[in-house]
Amino acid sequence: MAAMPGGEILAFFKAYDADNSGFITPDEIKKVLKDTGNPCPEEDVEEMMKEMDKDQNGRISYEEFYKALVVR
Numbered sequence: 393m394a395a396m397p398g399g400e401i402l403a404f405f406k407a408y409d410a411d412n413s414g415f416i417t418p419d420e421i422k423k424v425l426k427d428t429g430n431p432c433p434e435e436d437v438e439e440m441m442k443e444m445d446k447d448q449n450g451r452i453s454y455e456e457f458y459k460a461l462v463v464r
Contacts, residue, residue, distance in 0.1 A: 415451035
């Protein structure tokens with residue numbers, strides 16, 4: 393994946409963070425994907441969470457999101 397400028401990453405994060413909690417939950421991932429015409433099976437969402445949620449608290453922080461997209 394090509395690097396995205398920081399502002400674009402933040403905008404992308406905010407698009408997923410529907411409740412403005414500062415975190416992305418599995419339900420928020422499912423909703424955005426469904427709303428954009430890309431519904432995702434539960435097991436795919438679980439895999440995304442497993443890969444991005446480094447502290448395993450069931451939600452993705454901006455730092456985790458940023459690192460998943462930029463630091464590879």
